[in-house]
Amino acid sequence: MRRKKPEDLRSHRWYGVDNLRAFGHRSRTKQMGFASEDYAGKPIIAIVNTWSEMNPCHAHFRLRADEVKRGVWQAGGFPVELPAISLGEPLMKPTTMLYRNLLAMETEELLRANPIDGAVLLGGCDKTVPAMIMGAASMNLPAIFVPAGPMLRGNWRGAVLGSGSDVWKYWAEKRAGNLDDEAWGEIEDGIARSYGTCMTMGTASTMASAVEALGMTLPGASSIPAADSNHSRMATAAGRRIVEMVWEDLKPTDIMTGAAFENAVTVAMALGGSTNSIIHLIAMAGRAGAKLDLDRFDALSRRTPVIANLRPSGKYLMEDFYYAGGLRAAMARIADLLHLGCVTANGQTLGVNIDGAEVYNDDVVLPRERPLSQEGGLAVLRGNLAPDGAVIKHTAADPKLLKHAGPAMVFRDYNDMAARIDDPNLPVTPESVLVLQNAGPLGGPGMPEWGMLPVPQKLLRQGVRDMVRISDARMSGTSYGTCVLHVAPESFIGGPLGLVQTGDIIELDTPARGLTLRVPDAELARRRAAWIPPKVIYPRGFGLLHARHVTQADKGCDFDFLHGGSVVPEPEIH
Secondary structure (H helix, E strand, O other): OOOOOHHHOOOHHHHOOOOHHHHHHHHHHHHOOOOHHHHOOOOEEEEEEOOOOOOHHHOOHHHHHHHHHHHHHHOOOEEEEEEOOOOOOOOOOOOHHHHHHHHHHHHHHHHHHOOOOEEEEEEOOOOHHHHHHHHHHHHOOOEEEEEOOEOOOEEEOOEEEOOOHHHHHHHHHHHOOOOOHHHHHHHHHHOOOOOOEOOOOOHHHHHHHHHHHHOOOOOOHHHOOOOOHHHHHHHHHHHHHHHHHHHHOOOHHHHOOHHHHHHHHHHHHHOOOOOHHHHHHHHHHHHHOOOOOHHHHHHHHHHOOEOEOEOOOOOEOHHHHHHOOHHHHHHHHOHHHOOOOOEOOOOOEHHHHHOOOOOOOOOOEOOOOOOOEOOOOOEEEEEOOEEEEEEEOHHHOOHHHOEEEEEEEEEOOHHHHHHHOOOOOOOOOOOOEEEEOOOOOOOOOOOOOOOOOOOOHHHHOOOOOOOEEEEOOOOOOOOOOOEEEOOOOOHHHOOHHHHOOOOOEEEEEOOOOEEEEOOOHHHHHHHHHHOOOOOOOOOOHHHHHHHHHEOOHHHOOOEOOOOOOOOOOOOOOO
16 A cells, blocks of 8 residues: 655645645644644644533543544644534433434534544544544545543442443332432432443443444454543554554545444444444445445344343443453454454454454353344334334343234323323223334434333333333433334324324234234325324424435434535635
8 A cells, every 4th residue: 555645645735835825824823833843744633522511421532632632743643623513412402313413514524624634533422423433434534433431330329330221220110119319319429420421332332332343443442441541542542543544545435344334233233232323323334335224234133142241231331341351352252243354443454453352251241152142132123113114122122022912002292201101090001002203303303312211100110110112213222121213214204103093003023023003004094194294393403404304214314415425525725
């Protein structure tokens, strides 16, 4: 591979020519206190930083950005920090998913509009991971991802707490009358003990792991706890490596191939990862020009055992996973299922990166002969209720409910559900199927994480802890239960889910991958003819852009005008 020379750098067009424009660029850079020795003839590296005081998962990114800069300086590059919208999952409403594509657009345009030769992407909280990878793939400059890392384990009265998973568990006990306010307050104080992302195998850790398997991080980067000093050293190493990636001209599309995406899917399945990974990986593949759809997901899931004993499907947390050998060790256990020749961000193949990795705790990373599940954590369902597909995390569901038929209890939207779910007169039994409508990409809007509908209080008090629940929403990767999600097409645009009425019989057959509404076709046609399209919720701004251009869940919820590998011309410099 031919190495670039200084005059080949993209930034040379801004700084290295002899004209009035370049004079302005150089003088304004010197205005910030930099000398020509700092930047002349050197790769200019953007550190795209999603730090925000509205995002506790990224609270350490001010420091990490400085550590990345240290590595860039060490390798002879010129680092510049570019802030980007943060998408803090815990606090942002109605959902960060509404704004994933906004961050993807911002990442792409930040890199395009400025004199940037390569990028280090600082993300971690759920939607920041796919968004930044999507934007970097579309711009296709050398880029490397630095994941935020999981937070430390939670603690309450000697019990280990896991983000999200234990929130839902203990909230159900509180609603059932089994947990008092004092205990609930202690859990609130003890469940989030450091900066970093959720320490269960939620969406953040799933996507960080998938991006490492894809090849866009340094080996082992996704498993390091945020508060561990190894995380700081990894950030500096990424800063050094991106400078070399620029000289080598190693770009995202060189790494993010169809085979690499199959690696990412396989790893997500082996980890019992988040249902959200399906939407995000399909969108990411679309940006890279790689083919990936629901059927390929299901096929890869069927052949991949779950070997990570991590919540919500299993027992342990990400800190335990790191001490047990982390993702490199887990991938080594399923090496025969991976494309080991795929090139990664460090310039080596995936096979080289995982060679010699060992598992240090067989109860955390399980041997192949005793997996948590014989097939991957997610299954794709189809039927007359989901013609374009739906998903279920069957490893985190009650096995008795994976094949079930029962009468629907329909909620027309989230507010209707919230108003009625704890009504003691709600006509539900443990056999009922809870249905939430109008919670998809347009109906939410933004497809919020409402899919883990609460079990009605009257049933909680009877000891019920799981029911079949169906929606066109998503659910947190930290959630669990027999929840059918991402039903496509969504009810808001006239999908069959919007035609379901209370009392209709719905059949779930997970082993057969079926989701059926037992209503005659003629009756469904009658209901469809009477259906009145709802109005779009956002009348202006980004919400309106989202409403006009977002695709459905099975297509990754990207904007239709961003999907694909169309090349945008380099900006003119006048």
